[in-house]
Amino acid sequence: MSSPAQENPPGAPVRRLLAIALVLTGVILLFSQGWYRQLDLAALQASRAQLLAWRQAAPLASAAAFVAVYVLVTGLSLPGATVLTLAGGAVFGLLQGTLLVSLGSTLGATAACLLARTLLREPVRRRFGHRLGPIEAGVRRDGTAYLLSLRLVPVVPFVLVNLLMGLTPMPLRSFAVVSQLGMLPATLVYVNAGTQLAQLTSLRSLLSPALLGSFALLGLLPWIVKLLLSRWRLWRLYRPWSRPRVFDRNLIVIGAGAAGLVTAYIAATVRAKVTLVERQRMGGDCLNTGCVPSKALISSARLAARLRHADRYGLTPQEPQVDLRRVLERVRAKVAAVAPHDSVERYTALGVDVRLGQARLISPWEVAITAADGSETVLSARAIVLATGAAPVIPAVPGIASVRVLTSETLWDALAEHPSPRPSLVVLGGGPIGCELAQALAQLGLTVTLLQRNARLLPREDPEVGALVREVLERDGVRVHTGCRVERVEPGPAGGVRVLAAVDGPTVCLEADELLCAVGRQARLEGHGLEALGIPTGRTITTSPHLQTLFPNIYAAGDAAGPWQFTHTAAHQAWYAAVNGLFDPVRFAVDGRVIPRTTFTDPEVARVGLSESEAVAQGVAFEVTRFEMAELDRAIVESAETGFVKVLTVPGKDRILGVTIVAEQAGELLAEFVLAMKWNLGLGKVMGAIHAYPTLAEANKYAAGAWKKAHAPQRTLALLERFHTWRRGG
Template sequence: MDKRKSALLAIILLLLTSFFVFDLGQYLNLASLKAQQAALNAQVLANPWLSGGLFFALYVLVTALSLPGAALMTLVGGALFGLLGGTLLASFASTLGATLAMLSSRLLLRDWVQSKFSQRLAGINQGIEREGGSYLFALRLVPVFPFFLINLAMGLTKLPARTFWWISQLGMLPGTLVFVNAGRELGQLDSLAGILSPGLIGAFVLLGLLPIISRKLLELVKARKVYAGWQKPKRFDRNLLVIGAGSGGLVSAYIAAAVKAKVTLIEKHKMGGDCLNTGCVPSKALLRSAKLANELKKAEQLGFKPITGEVDFAAVMQRVQRVVADIEPHDSIERYTQLGVEVLEGEAKITSPWTVEVNGQSLSARSIVIATGARPLVPKIPGIELVAPLTSDNVWDLREQPKRLLVLGGGPIGCELAQAFQRLGSAVTQVEMTERLLIREDQEASEAVMASLRADGVELRLQHKAVRFEVVEGQRQLICLNLVDNREVVLPFDQVLLALGRVANVKGFGAEELGLEVRNNGTLETNEFLATRFPNIFAVGDVTGPFQFTHTSAHQAWYAAVNGLFGGFKRFKVDYRVIPWATFTDPEVARVGLNEQDAKDQGIAYEVSRFGIDELDRAIADEAAHGYVKVLTVPGKDRILGVTIVGEHAGELIAEYVAAMKHGYGLNKVLGTIHIYPTMAEANKYVAGEWKRAHAPASALRWLARFHQWRLGGAEGAGSTQLIASDKVV
């Protein structure tokens, strides 16, 4: 530590020690100052400049040392110097003290903190550099955190001291004014009867309303800044306008119509979005056919002679389309029109924060919800244009089954489709860069799925990186790099399916022209209320993330619709605490909350309770005795941190734990719930029983054993009585 730091630290420690040793805090309370009010008032009248200077210096010292009493000092300023004088003294003293505290923190701690936590602070530093002033102003204006913590925390950043000074001066002024006014009223209080005076009541009402007023003022300031240059319509055609009729858009429109708002829904392609037309629905229909094909192979296990079935691939794919058609009415224009939604077919273009153009018509709305979804990622692999790759968008157009199918990607979509096509008769090779499939799941879950895929005949090429596509003498092939031994491998195929993730649709509807910000991962940036940089423009679903699930889009839609319609009165922060998901392979993998690898990465302590489904009666009867239920809990408690289920119907079984985590009950309540016998759901109760057994009170059980032995009577019982008595003596 250099001399400057040593000297500063010594001065701070000396002053803090003096404060506590001499119990100076006793003078920084309302009762003590009220008792001295007459003498203090006389001193101010006799020597106003000296009194003001001493008050200023004391206030600076208190705030610079982060001592308790700054709020009281502000009240005293109002009582002694009046509204104008007290505000001037307290405002400038508090800002000077806060700046000194910030600089002290910066000199003593910043280098050490930045070096020790450089990676964790990288994002914070970028944010402070980009909009640190706005962030500080918001904290000063709406005092969510104690001001002394803000001073110390800002010292650890690279925010310029000059910026800290003037923003603190401006941001703390409204609060200082309100506190000084309250102090002025308190200073005029001569008896308890004065507590009911209109002035004092008004002062405390202002104190209570300060956070609300400050928040509204901050919102107005931000709104004026973000809407600068845009002409707001004097009247609106509708309350809400939704772009995109996928899950997020449909639910947003539905909610608006349900509360009798005037809402318009615009879709340029197909109602129902990806989930209905190219995602969840068609893939599950395909998986059902593939499951039957696999069940036929198990006929002998169920008491049948061998059964053979020939797959009619074109009929299978035709059935997929029939399933989509059967569900289409649920998401149709007719249904939503009957619900009260105006549905327009066409390409939307946002032309201002309140207007959208479609089919040459300009529509205005108080709020806009963007639900434009995402599309499959098509990487720029050399030669990809030669092989006409399939994606989850166009694979459903197939009517001729590919004999050799190459699947790129080891996520949920890649695993589901690889297994389905393999079971329907294609020879599938699946290529993944990492060392295992389903990298977000625990190793154990990943290995269960990989074992099943291999048992079905899928050739897994793990730790292989696609390098280029080639067509040699009419033969399509992928050249990939084996990342283990660094050699090239040739994989021939007839069709290639890309399952490498999805890219948010953030272009083509006016987002660029409005300057809506896009995150590094390509999704539209929104805040905790799902609003973009414009408070009346929201985004939901795959276009903003962070989860690309249909049910998450619907979950977000409620917040966007309600905030868009009623945000002027009350806004709701989107809740991501309990988000479940499932991969519908065989076995299914369902998950909610933390798994083990997440808990380890985040340094969260946990206990594991596990029940093997191979012990479950119903699973044995159904020839489905494989998989497990794994529950993570807080050490020593039954509070659930996360659950992973691997096995048949895992997606259904997880719902009980989603409810438990959402509503805050633990494994004791799950154990105490009656589950029908014999069902797969009993696995949830049995894993709770495993937790209970592991946390049984051993000492109490030993005493109970002795008690029951004593109740048997006889000589043996008498001996036990003596044993209990001797235990008591011990």
């Protein structure tokens, strides 16, 4: 199927037809009146006397006609603007000719830009939409300076500039003003040459190497001015602080979570002197309270669910004997087993100076580190990376301060120490964390109620994904309420919690032993000196595409920088933070085009690129190819038929726009598509790769095969059928 709507916004077809009609009318007018045949140097020299006489006889009419022809020629992007500019000087003189040419060229260039925007922009966006984002962002940021540079260097054809700018989001008013200013020097040169028309032998003689060099230098002027302004702003920004003459470190990294650890690792690998500061536990949230413990819990929970549904495997189902404390002891053991990978000892051995304490910025180059005993050390560095991570958000619900609120950070100790062997929970939030924990705890036999404010679970995924996840959560015993509003939280009569929520209209009262909030996470920003330096923040630290904060030598990475909150994206950003910080002024913008994500429900939900809903919202044309896991041999024998592979491609092509997989081990299956999208490999290449049989990974090949079958060349197949009939003697 193809996406509708924004591919053809309301009124677009009418505007395109009108633009085509105007183009045809202009071309017919130019050629039918014979005007276009006059647009060469010899014809202009031959008719100069007649043109001068016409100008003297009808000064206003001749000026208006000249501007009209100039607008037609440049607006239709036809050759001849140079000769027309010479004609302006030859017929109207330097002053009036410059005025008329400047007006005509600006109007014509703007018309050409508008025509390109009307006729070409949407087709180009459909074909190259995934690559236009960074270009459009650059135009919004530096477009006027870039356009001015192109206009000041006449070596770059103005026709090409008009068409290219029509494909960008630059406002027409800015385009017109900058074009008029930028074309003025070349206009003066050409109009002045036109006043000496009789002496010209060719158009090439107008542009000597010296003149071209002068224009090139003039074209650099906007960038020189921009560089000087940038230097001046930096001088003002850093002026309140004294820059150290000698630095203690090349790099200081604040935070030893995924982003901080990888940043420090890279810095040590390239033999930089680096200090890593952590105020709590090495490994950050991922190791201690996030990825590692939650996946250890989920693995135990899935085994319990398999025992409960053992009849799917030809065995006698039984209720598992779950000792929650023993499960949580296993979770702690797994965290302890992984911990050496992120330990102080390991990073010290790698050459990283690890400090335990609270780090606080006291200048753009200096960090004060307060140890547990209260002692303070001040270190300086050329570059600083803020990898301070994120913390769970507690929603502003009336009465929530009156009860104990668990989060993904405090859940583990609270459950291990709970007096009840199977405490009941109300979970707020139907995103990835809420769904994962709710299902896992329900599979372990706990009574779990999940409240989701949105109309569906996993709202960032397609509606069918949220519906399927709700179905499997309810299958495992989770009571799910979507589209509900929590009105109040208060202590329960037996020491637990009571939640009053509007569910499908009426308010219901839900009681449980514990309340778990999983409504999102926000960056840890307090206590690091950001306010004292005036570094802008919101839910995260504000950064440039190169991860620079307000101060170019201070970077942010991971959850502190956003926009993603995944361990793998924190590690991805860490490379950019380390390299940009250590090798400035050589800098790289973060490549965020192919970001995979996995929600570890049972079955898992994994996605890379666009979802179907996002493609529709962004007006990206697409086709959908779908393969059901119930058709896969390995899924059938594993009793893992729930789910599908859904691939979005460019209409008529096998280029992948996005992939959503709902299946057992969906996160593992997604890797093949991540690789394909990263290196621009289409579904044809995926299908051409040999996949071992029987494996779940064959689902990827069969999805690619389904696309191939839908795009089989029917005419060629019909000819082949006739060929084989002939070969049989028929």
